[in-house]
Amino acid sequence: MNLNTPPRQRALVVGLGVSGIASALRLHKAGWDVVVLEKAAERRSGGYFIGLFGTGITAAERLGIELPDRFSADIANYNVDRAGRRRRSLTFTDAIPGQARLVVRGDIEDGAFNALPEDVEIRYSSIPVALRQDADGVEVDVEDRAAATATTERFDLVVGADGLRSTVRRLAFGPDEGRIHRLGYMIAACSLPGPVPGYRVKDGIVLAEQGRSAWVFPFADRPPTVLFNYRTDDVDAEFTRPAIDSLRARFGPEPTGETLGWLLDQFEQAPDHLFDSAEQVRLDTWHQDRVVLVGDAAWCLTLYSGMGASTGMAGADMLGTMLERYPGDVPRALRAWEAKLHPFIEFHQGTGMAMRRLFVPADRTEYRIRSVMSRVTGTTLGRKVLSKRQHRSKAAQMKTVDIALA
Numbered sequence: 001m002n003l004n005t006p007p008r009q010r011a012l013v014v015g016l017g018v019s020g021i022a023s024a025l026r027l028h029k030a031g032w033d034v035v036v037l038e039k040a041a042e043r044r045s046g047g048y049f050i051g052l053f054g055t056g057i058t059a060a061e062r063l064g065i066e067l068p069d070r071f072s073a074d075i076a077n078y079n080v081d082r083a084g085r086r087r088r089s090l091t092f093t094d095a096i097p098g099q100a101r102l103v104v105r106g107d108i109e110d111g112a113f114n115a116l117p118e119d120v121e122i123r124y125s126s127i128p129v130a131l132r133q134d135a136d137g138v139e140v141d142v143e144d145r146a147a148a149t150a151t152t153e154r155f156d157l158v159v160g161a162d163g164l165r166s167t168v169r170r171l172a173f174g175p176d177e178g179r180i181h182r183l184g185y186m187i188a189a190c191s192l193p194g195p196v197p198g199y200r201v202k203d204g205i206v207l208a209e210q211g212r213s214a215w216v217f218p219f220a221d222r223p224p225t226v227l228f229n230y231r232t233d234d235v236d237a238e239f240t241r242p243a244i245d246s247l248r249a250r251f252g253p254e255p256t257g258e259t260l261g262w263l264l265d266q267f268e269q270a271p272d273h274l275f276d277s278a279e280q281v282r283l284d285t286w287h288q289d290r291v292v293l294v295g296d297a298a299w300c301l302t303l304y305s306g307m308g309a310s311t312g313m314a315g316a317d318m319l320g321t322m323l324e325r326y327p328g329d330v331p332r333a334l335r336a337w338e339a340k341l342h343p344f345i346e347f348h349q350g351t352g353m354a355m356r357r358l359f360v361p362a363d364r365t366e367y368r369i370r371s372v373m374s375r376v377t378g379t380t381l382g383r384k385v386l387s388k389r390q391h392r393s394k395a396a397q398m399k400t401v402d403i404a405l406a
């Protein structure tokens, strides 16, 4: 052993989603030995529509994550109603400046996973059950649920990338009370087997009503995905029955009409779906000495901001940069990382709340505003004017910021 070479540092990354894989990639690139724990028995695939913006695309490129682009110029979007009336509206890329990419979540996770070097150790069916920090490191009790074994290991850094309901957050920061904010909206999503009857595969649709909406997101080269949103005063009650029953109850009692009826049937038959409540994580700080949270575990922006995957990758990328900048001083690197990232994330948490209106009108006033906008975007001139205005908005510009250079 060369006595002049400092020993390699060891990081534990918890979670094999976008933020976890990106963190593992970047830490490995920064010269760390990396172990990843994933609760599930295997890596997931597929997933729902993701719009990736400049912030995320730049981070992905720097991380060496190759991504498809499922956008095509002849994608069209329609506002529709239950009676089958349709009116052209803005497409996703009309509203965002720069080269936004349309992908599904699995595309990002696959691209990131394929870029992971072989010597990153991944342990499935494994979770952390206790963390103990001292001045030099973190001792972690790890449970392997498949083997029914428990071990204790030491790391120089623990990265909690284990999502909205993070275990690392609870172990390091305490109970979630006051840190998770329910928005009062349920979300449900799945892939569709093909185009919506009566529409092309490249047609997107939005059926927005007071307190509820259904969105179909189209792609150039694969079937669309659907996203349902609805408002509720009692999130817990929505989980007490099968997801499809909650959806049918909330989209009733009126007759669904052909399109909404078909979408609900597809959700019921889908082999795999997401059903959850939209919740933001708000923490004053994302690190405790040598334990740091990244992605949804730290700042879950919710789907309404459209920046969760982008900030997961950008946050992981910058974490590696700061660890390289302050070698041997993990706490200082984490402080610098957080100071740089916090204002950017706070901005997107704020706009995420406002963007919710775009996805689902909460009340009569929001519904009326949406109806007026729908008439405006129904004309070519209206779409042009609104698209231009959107491109100039601060919210859209902030989606393209390369946070590493900001």
Ligand SMILES: Cc1cc2nc3c(=O)[nH]c(=O)nc-3n(C[C@H](O)[C@H](O)[C@H](O)COP(=O)(O)OP(=O)(O)OC[C@H]3O[C@@H](n4cnc5c(N)ncnc54)[C@H](O)[C@@H]3O)c2cc1C
Pocket (backbone or CB within 6 Å): 014, 015, 016, 017, 018, 019, 020, 037, 038, 039, 040, 048, 049, 050, 051, 052, 056, 105, 126, 127, 128, 161, 162, 163, 164, 165, 166, 167, 168, 187, 189, 227, 274, 294, 295, 296, 297, 301, 302, 303, 306, 307, 308, 309, 310, 311, 312
């Ligand atoms: C419907 C929908 C649409 C969205 N649209 C967009 C969009 O257009 N643009 C965008 O940028 N973002 C979007 N998002 C947000 C984006 O998908 C998320 O922000 C992002 O995927 C979060 O990644 P993550 O890795 O931080 O967390 P997660 O994806 O939640 O991954 C966490 C991982 O940790 C694992 N895990 C959990 N607990 C443990 C444990 N105790 N031990 C070990 N492993 C554990 C989980 O199994 C999982 O693999 C959307 C989200 C939704 C729901």
